[in-house]
Amino acid sequence: MNLDTIHTFLMTRGIDIGTKVLGAIVLWIVGRWVIGVITGLLRKLLERNGRVDPTLAKYLGSILGALLNLLLILAILQVFGVQTTSFAALLAGLGLAIGTAWGGLLAHFAAGIFMQVLRPFKVGDFVTAGGVTGTVHELGLFGTTIITPDNVTTIVGNNKIFSDTISNYSVLPVRRVELTAKIANGVDPIDAANRLRAAVVKIPNVAESPAPDIELLSFTPEGPLLCVRPYTHNSNYWQVYFDTNRAIVETFREAGYPTPETPLVRRAAG
Numbered sequence: 001m002n003l004d005t006i007h008t009f010l011m012t013r014g015i016d017i018g019t020k021v022l023g024a025i026v027l028w029i030v031g032r033w034v035i036g037v038i039t040g041l042l043r044k045l046l047e048r049n050g051r052v053d054p055t056l057a058k059y060l061g062s063i064l065g066a067l068l069n070l071l072l073i074l075a076i077l078q079v080f081g082v083q084t085t086s087f088a089a090l091l092a093g094l095g096l097a098i099g100t101a102w103g104g105l106l107a108h109f110a111a112g113i114f115m116q117v118l119r120p121f122k123v124g125d126f127v128t129a130g131g132v133t134g135t136v137h138e139l140g141l142f143g144t145t146i147i148t149p150d151n152v153t154t155i156v157g158n159n160k161i162f163s164d165t166i167s168n169y170s171v172l173p174v175r176r177v178e179l180t181a182k183i184a185n186g187v188d189p190i191d192a193a194n195r196l197r198a199a200v201v202k203i204p205n206v207a208e209s210p211a212p213d214i215e216l217l218s219f220t221p222e223g224p225l226l227c228v229r230p231y232t233h234n235s236n237y238w239q240v241y242f243d244t245n246r247a248i249v250e251t252f253r254e255a256g257y258p259t260p261e262t263p264l265v266r267r268a269a270g
Contacts, residue, residue, distance in 0.1 A: 112142065129167075
């Protein structure tokens with residue numbers, strides 16, 4: 001191929017191809033911006049309407065965004081002269097491969113629809129879903145975004161969530177805090193439970209009903225073990241959790257209870 005042939009090609013076909021590529025880039029940038037504006041307006045409009053749940057609003061916005069992105073891709077193909085009928089025929093010819101690749105995504109999509117209907121949780125709920133514990137941030141087309149307590153954004157496939165056990169800690173008005181307190185042998189467990197009960201009920205945000213459960217749980221070689229179970233709203237869970245631990249330490253210190261000794265420590269002391 002000589003220079004004249006290359007020059008002729010660039011002057012004829014090169015300019016046309018370059019123009020189409022530039023047009024496709026501009027169309028993609030502008031189209032994505034317009035799609036973002038449209039989906040954002042839809043979500044705000046639905047969220048301002050008190051009858052529409054924020055979870056459903058974000059899900060509908062995701063569906064609209066996916067449809068508009070598909071139309072944008074078809075429009076870009078038109079710029080390059082690819083007819084939609086030819087594109088459909090190509091998809092039909094690759095149906096088996098595409099079906100295999102999209103099988104998992106379609107399962108996630110279907111699971112997302114079922115979760116919208118059954119409503120096991122909504123945006124803002126604290127859940128354990130798909131093996132991940134955290135606050136639901138968004139229910140998308142194919143995955144649910146959960147913010148874990150250590151502030152990590154985690155996306156879990158909808159099908160994994162829907163096919164697994166879902167624990168929603170925000171449905172009921174209160175949640176039980178699970179703690180234990182061990183006392184030394186020789187300490188009266190009834191007296192310890194009464195002292196601890198009086199301290200726990202004074203902790204801020206501990207629910208009055210049901211009342212905290214502070215009972216003798218079991219016996220260990222080091223001494224009796226008490227269960228300490230106050231109830232609180234989910235938003236105050238960790239505050240009550242840490243304050244209860246602090247109350248256990250302070251109550252036993254004020255009562256002058258000795259520290260439980262492990263069998264190894266007793267043998268060493270003997």
